[in-house]
Amino acid sequence: MKKWLVVLLVIVTLVISACSDGEDNKGDEEQNLNETMEGNNTSEEEKKGEEETENDSSIEDEDSEDSSGPFETQTEDQLDLAIGDTGKFDTDLTTYEITLNGAEIKSEVDDITSQLDDFIILDITVKNTGDKSHTVQDLLYGLEVTFDLESTGYQDYSEDFPSLEKLEGELSPGEQTSGEFITEIPNAEEYFFRLRSGITGAGSSNEVIWTIPAEQAK
Structure with missing residues (x-):
């Protein structure tokens, strides 16, 4: 057991x-x-x-x-240009030059009377100094004539006048063209051809100004 x-x-x-x-x-x-x-x-x-x-x-x-970074122009302002001078623009779009060959004041153009006092016709040459092609309209955008630098001015109306040589087409790098810029103006002793202050004031371009005495355009 x-x-x-x-x-x-x-x-x-x-x-x-x-x-x-x-x-x-x-x-x-x-x-x-x-x-x-x-x-x-x-x-x-x-x-x-x-x-x-x-x-x-x-x-x-x-x-x-x-x-x-923000655009910074590499070209100095040109504030005292006269008829015959060339202005150099350095913008956030490209660089270009404009030569003011002459200016003429008329009260009537193509049987059209100015709604202000007169018309001013500018004979200008535009040159593309950038490295890309641009239309002339793009290069001329914002250009105006004013009698007061503290006020806005008047832009180009050349497309409304058949007798004028229009500034149009596309410019390749180094290419230039000439034509006429027309706008209305009031009576004044002198006028200023420039890029609109809203563009230059925003830093999108250097400032370029031509002074046109009324006596030289009549």
């Missing part, structure tokens, strides 16, 4: 030991699995973080390449 009890005790001990080992192995396996999953999650998070950092750096690089 004692022999059987001893055998039974040994069997029970072995069973308990086996179960304990199984639970320990299972715990170890679960721990290893958890550690593996945590490692994978950490790797994925690190990888995602690295990708986001690379994307942010790429965006910053693109912003750096696309952003440019």
Whole structure:
């Protein structure tokens, strides 16, 4: 009887030991699995973080390449030009030159009477000194005649006058063309041909001004 009890005790001990080992192995396996999953999650998070950092750096690089500072003209202002002088323009569009060859004041042109006092017709030459082609209309944009530098002036109406030689077409780099600029004016002792102050005041161009005494244009 004692022999059987001893055998039974040994069997029970072995069973308990086996179960304990199984639970320990299972715990170890679960721990290893958890550690593996945590490692994978950490790797994925690190990888995602690295990708986001690379994307942010790429965006910053693109912003750096696309952003440019404000335009700064490299040409000095010319404020005291006269008939016969050439003005040099340095704008955010391109560079160009205008020569004021002559000026004439008339009260009537092509049977049209001025709604102010007179018309002033300017004979000018425009030269594209930039490195790209531009239309003459683009280069002449914003040019006006005024009798008061503190006031706005009057722009070109040459398209309304068939007898005038219009300034039109496209100018390649280094190319120039001549024609007539006409606008209405009130009576005054002198007039100013210039680029509109709103453009020069905004820093989009240097300032160029011709002074035209009324006596020289009659």
